[in-house]
C-alpha cells in the first residue's frame with residue numbers, strides 16, 4: 001500500500017499549468033523542486049460527509065492508488081507519490 005504523505009505537496013513540487021480536469025478535481029503539471037523533473041499532479045477533493053455529492057470517497061482514492069501501485073504496464077501511468085491534506089489527496093503521476 002502506498003503511503004499517503006501528510007506533508008504539503010508544494011514543499012516538494014512547484015505547481016504549474018492546468019493539464020486537464022476530471023470529475024473530482026484538476027490535473028496540473030508540477031516540477032519536482034530537487035530535480036526539476038516534471039510530473040502530473042492530480043488534485044482530488046475528498047468527500048467530507050457520507051451522502052454528500054461533493055468530492056470523492058477516500059476509499060475510491062485508496063483503490064485507485066492501490067491499482068496504480070500494483071500494475072506496471074507501458075500503457076498505464078506510474079504513480080510516484082501521494083500527498084494528503086484534510087481536504088484533498090494529490091497523486092503525483094508520470095506525465
Ligand SMILES: Nc1ncnc2c1ncn2[C@@H]1O[C@H](COP(=O)(O)OP(=O)(O)OP(=O)(O)O)[C@@H](O)[C@H]1O
Pocket residue numbers: 019020021022023024025026027040042077093094095
Ligand atoms: N498523467 C497525466 N499526464 C498528463 N495529463 C493528464 C494526466 N492525467 C490526467 N491528465 C489530464 O487531465 C484530464 C483529467 O484527468 P482525470 O484522470 O482526472 O480525469 P478522468 O479520466 O475524467 O477521471 P475521473 O473519472 O477520475 O475524473 C485528462 O483528460 C488529461 O487531459
